[in-house]
Amino acid sequence: MDFKPLITLLAIVNPLAIVPFFFHYTQDFTREQRRRTIWISSFSAFAVIAISALLGLQLLAFFGISLASFQVGGGMLLLTSALAMINAQPAEAKSNAEEMQDAAARASIAVVPLTIPLLTGPATMSTVVIYADKAQTLIQLGTLVGYGVVVALATALCFALAEPIARVLGKTGINVMTRLMGLILAALAVEVMSDGLTKLFPALAGGN
DSSP: OOOHHHHHHHHHHOHHHHHHHHHHHTTTOOHHHHHHHHHHHHHHHHHHHHHHHHHHHHHHHHHTOOHHHHHHHHHHHHHHHHHHHHTTOOTTOOOOHHHHHHHHTSSOTIIIIIIIIIISOHHHHHHHHHHHHHOOSHHHHHHHHHHHHHHHHHHHHHHHTHHHHHHHHHHHHHHHHHHHHHHHHHHHHHHHHHHHHHHHOGGGGTOO
16 A cells, blocks of 8 residues: 555645634634634545545546646746745745734634644645556545545544644644645655646656
8 A cells, every 4th residue: 555645635734834824813712612623624624535545536627737747837836836845834824914814813723724734724725636647446546535534534623622732843843744745745746746847747757
């Protein structure tokens, strides 16, 4: 069984790095409201991954985009996310402070911004589509969707333990973890782009 897709997804989703955001957005919530937010965020993250795995290739075909081009573009997104993580920023966080404050005031912060874009954004979606194309059987495709369940469970666990995690690791500890995941993600991003470039330009692989 190939665990590379799972490692990649855990690296880019990186729910541990989103713990401070979860703690900030839900600090005034009741226990029941926080539990509901955890459930909705986790399920939404799974839904994004599952939909990308099952329908992503069809959407590419509809728009006439080749997978090789998508791999190069997706690899660039992964690399951008990795560089942000190496700087101790969440991989999918692109909002400015004003937008984050506005999102925090919304009733449904579980989906926006916690799930999209903080947990699962363009880089996550493109990664799932790329691995979905590599799935040669329904079992492999089902395994990829199953990895979405693992990511959802990891998200739920990190959010449920947000207070003790933030207390034990502190900001420095979370930053260190984020940088380590960023290094792993950078290496995976280069591999994805390399695969796409060799498909677009066979000469790069030594072909004639």
